[in-house]
Amino acid sequence: xxxxxxxxxxxxxxxxxxxxxxxxxxxxxxxxxxxxxxxxxxxxxxxxxxxxxxxxxxxxxxxxxxxxxxxxxxxxxxxxxxxxxxxxxxxxxxxxxxxxxxxxxxxxxxxxxxxxxxxxxxxxxxxxxxxxxxxxxxxxxxxxxxxxxxxxxxxxxxxxxxxxxxxxxxxxxxxxxxxxxxxxxxxxxxxxxxxxxxxxxxxxxxxxxxxxxxxxxxxxxxxxxxxxxxxxxxxxxxxxxxxxxxxxxxxxxxxxxxxxxxxxxxxxxxxxxxxxxxxxxxxxxxxxxxxxxxxxxxxxxxxxxxxxxxxxxxxxxxxxxxxxxxxxxxxxxxxxxxxxxxxxxxxxxxxxxxxxxxxxxxxxxxxxxxxxxxxxxxxxxxxxxxxxxxxxxxxxxxxxxxxxxxxxxxxxxxxxxxxxxxxxxxxxxxxxxxxxxxxxxxxxxxxxxxxxxxxxxxxxxxxxxxxxxxxxxxxxxxxxx
Ligand code: IMP
Numbered sequence: 501x502x503x504x505x506x507x508x509x510x511x512x513x514x515x516x517x518x519x520x521x522x523x524x525x526x527x528x529x530x531x532x533x534x535x536x537x538x539x540x541x542x543x544x545x546x547x548x549x550x551x552x553x554x555x556x557x558x559x560x561x562x563x564x565x566x567x568x569x570x571x572x573x574x575x576x577x578x579x580x581x582x583x584x585x586x587x588x589x590x591x592x593x594x595x596x597x598x599x600x601x602x603x604x605x606x607x608x609x610x611x612x613x614x615x616x617x618x619x620x621x622x623x624x625x626x627x628x629x630x631x632x633x634x635x636x637x638x639x640x641x642x643x644x645x646x647x648x649x650x651x652x653x654x655x656x657x658x659x660x661x662x663x664x665x666x667x668x669x670x671x672x673x674x675x676x677x678x679x680x681x682x683x684x685x686x687x688x689x690x691x692x693x694x695x696x697x698x699x700x701x702x703x704x705x706x707x708x709x710x711x712x713x714x715x716x717x718x719x720x721x722x723x724x725x726x727x728x729x730x731x732x733x734x735x736x737x738x739x740x741x742x743x744x745x746x747x748x749x750x751x752x753x754x755x756x757x758x759x760x761x762x763x764x765x766x767x768x769x770x771x772x773x774x775x776x777x778x779x780x781x782x783x784x785x786x787x788x789x790x791x792x793x794x795x796x797x798x799x800x801x802x803x804x805x806x807x808x809x810x811x812x813x814x815x816x817x818x819x820x821x822x823x824x825x826x827x828x829x830x831x832x833x834x835x836x837x838x839x840x841x842x843x844x845x846x847x848x849x850x851x852x853x854x855x856x857x858x859x860x861x862x863x864x865x866x867x868x869x870x871x872x873x874x875x876x877x878x879x880x881x882x883x884x885x886x887x888x889x890x891x892x893x894x895x896x897x898x899x900x901x902x903x904x905x906x907x908x909x910x911x912x913x914x915x916x917x918x919x920x921x922x923x924x925x926x927x928x929x930x931x932x933x934x935x936x937x938x939x940x941x942x943x944x945x946x947x948x949x950x951x952x953x954x955x956x957x958x959x960x961x962x963x964x965x966x967x968x969x970x971x972x973x974x975x976x977x978x979x980x981x
Contacts, residue, residue: 508647511539512654519654525662529561529655536651537563537632540644544612544633549659550577550585550626555743555821556717557629560659565633566610575602581617585626589645590617593637614638618645620652622660630655701751702739705786709742714814717741721748723776725768736765738778744814748778806951806961806968811943813965816925816953817851819942823923824855827893827940835859837890837917839883841908842866843962844897847954848925848942852895861885867904877907892917893939896924897954902934909936926950926967949975 518531529547537545544564548557557575577585580602584590592598592615595607601615612633620628630652632640697703697718709716720741726734738748750766752759766780779785811819827836835858840849842864853860866881892912899905905922913920921939930947949972951957952964957974 507539511535512650515654519658533561533563540632542632543635546631549628584617584619584629587619611635616640618648618652620655622656627659715743723769723773736769744817746777750780752782805971805974807971809966809968811967820851821855823940824852828857831858834891837861837892838895840864840895844954845895848897849895877904887915887917890917891919894922898926899924900928900931902932902936905936906934
């Protein structure tokens with residue numbers, strides 16, 4: 501079925517008018533999705549925005565798709581048609597059998613046959629996507645593709661404008677507080693977030709999560725609770741999903757009748773979907789939850805001997821993902837051997853390697869120090885495998901004076917690796933005595949003794965999920981390591 505240039509031209513005119521209408525993001529994108537789907541004589545359209553950490557695709561506009569299909573959960577950007585985010589136009593002839601489709605069963609149950617997806621590009625980078633769905637199997641023409649790419653160009657302008665608007669509206673006092681509390685911590689980049697919350701307490705909760713740099717998605721998924729025949733009769737949509745904690749959160753209000761209803765739904769949800777991690781939260785529960793993961797005043801006070809949190813779990817995770825992306829890009833097409841020094845590196849190594857999109861092998865060394873000031877380094881466990889001719893990346897928890905790393909690098913280079921580089925999570929540059937080349941650095945930190953996330957003081961604190969500064973009283977009089 502050929503669509504005429506004329507109908508695409510008038511659809512584009514309509515879309516440009518809507519884009520400049522001054523409506524909110526969602527209304528604008530819904531209207532564009534409708535115009536695009538109708539012009540292409542398709543059954544549905546979805547406009548998606550990429551989250552700030554480039555991990556999730558968030559629906560910002562739809563047309564013609566059922567609630568169930570839309571609320572099947574946040575789309576994992578790396579799994580759901582990743583080629584689109586690489587800037588390509590993707591065509592799926594049969595969504596039910598194509599293994600690039602993340603939820604083929606849902607597509608099948610909704611009668612979706614073909615999908616055409618194009619990237620929304622901002623400054624040459626994918627910042628979102630548009631997907632067109634048809635019930636009948638469909639071949640898309642060049643004219644279809646170039647029409648959708650023009651719609652995507654309009655969406656790019658809308659996304660960037662919405663982001664700018666949100667940045668301008670940002671609560672500066674919250675930013676100030678965050679900067680004062682931790683000058684070294686990065687201000688999180690803005691995401692296209694829903695502008696309207698159902699309740700003001702949800703907005704407060706979202707701000708609190710932002711303050712502690714915890715990623716969140718608002719109402720990303722609905723869970724079916726009851727069916728009448730083949731019709732869905734009841735669903736439950738938790739208020740928030742916190743991807744880093746894999747946790748759904750439903751906020752409670754003080755009204756008892758609502759609470760009872762929520763408790764009933766939650767019970768049902770847990771029975772029907774035991775794999776779903778969901779919590780009903782009131783304010784005090786929420787503070788306790790933050791504490792459990794090392795955030796907030798309770799989180800800091802809870803750990804005896806730790807003065808303050810330097811980097812929260814969420815901040816570390818973000819940085820680790822960024823480092824992994826850079827390493828994956830730099831070593832693309834190669835096999836990489838990761839070498840860690842036990843034991844401080846265990847948390848960092850475990851997280852880093854999971855985010856590398858390369859074939860990797862892994863080995864560990866152990867060392868001990870002796871001499872009056874621990875100035876002599878000895879290898880107590882050497883590598884199991886040969887590194888000759890391999891691309892080697894030394895993964896370190898912290899580089900302090902640089903003496904240890906200098907010694908280990910000397911030892912490794914004697915075995916003629918193809919390349920040898922270093923990735924350290926923490927760099928205490930102020931105390932450097934030996935100049936060691938660092939290829940990748942997570943955070944440059946002040947001259948303080950830090951513990952947690954694998955780092956210890958006298959064998960303790962390694963299990964803290966955050967990096968904290970040890971109370972100076974504890975190490976007073978000791979010579980620093
Ligand atoms: P170097 O001074 O660079 O040789 O650092 C040697 C080792 O000292 C590191 O691998 C850590 O195990 C340890 N270290 C240095 N600074 C700290 C710290 O702040 N917390 C915990 N361990 C540290």
